[in-house]
Amino acid sequence: MILCCFALFCLLAGAWKRVPVYDRFVEGAREGIQTAVRILPALLVMLSCIKAMEESGLTAALCGFLQPLTDKMGVPEDLVPLMVLRPLSGSASLAMLKEVMETHGPDSRIALLAGAMMGSSETVFYTLSVYLASAGVKKGRHILPCALTACLAGYVGAFLFCP
């Protein structure tokens, strides 16, 4: 429903501003396809490692180890890897999101939660290091704590706002 309205809105905006809709659509689609290809190698490595960990039994062992802790915090243990990896790497967290969707089904509440967490946060460490390095700044002061707290607030928000 929202997506349908969004697509219609894009078309109407394009028509209203007399944008060559077909050309822009094709141009954007090309970019989108390139993005998918660009992230494939990193995604491939990440997903392979995750699957290898599962097959070796290491994942189950780690989960058993972490379970008392996650139970105490009330966080589903399948979400923990995603929450930890999200600020570190886009492709690793995308791989985790896919894993959650695969194990619980893409329409489950936990997949929705994972999606909202993913969508509400950014690869904090990567983004900050790129920007600070290019600006030649060595002392980041309170940037990192604030950005990480914001990320955490996004996670809390996902729990609050997912039906």
Added chain:
Amino acid sequence: MLQVLTGGMLGGALLFALVTGRGEAVFSGLLAGAQGAVETAVGLMGSFGIFCGLMNILSASGAVEWLNKRLKKPLKKLLGDVREEALSYVTLNLSANMLGLGNAATPAGLEAAKRLADGERASNALCMFLVINASSVQLLPSTVVALRTAMGAQNPGAVILPGLLSTCLSTLTGILMCKWMEKKA
């Protein structure tokens, strides 16, 4: 960081498999993961294609400029006393970010960061800008929606509203905390 992570994950898996005698399974797991990644990427090609296509129509219709105008005043208040030029790069970066146009956002953001930096110590304005930037203000989480579509969700758009609310909460928290730390310093 990623080197350690990958090394730890894969090395740990291989060692654990050798100890528990699951060497064969672990390698087929590796291959299965790779195959899954290729299948996901093919699915993503389709849904990314549609989303980026639609977004491109929107940005060609002047969506970035429209957002730019509306963001300027509130940002001026948040960042305090900054030059007009720096402010325009900040708004350009954040508007492009909100629409999920990463290609347009990054160069503008780098320019903004350069202009806001005050020597080797981050200025208050730079802190605020980067906190807002790193707390993600995407209006449409297109990657998540695309993945949900590629995985065959009944309602891929269900994530949009909770995602939007949580990203607002996240950005708001970041801004408030940044202001608080600014005053404390």
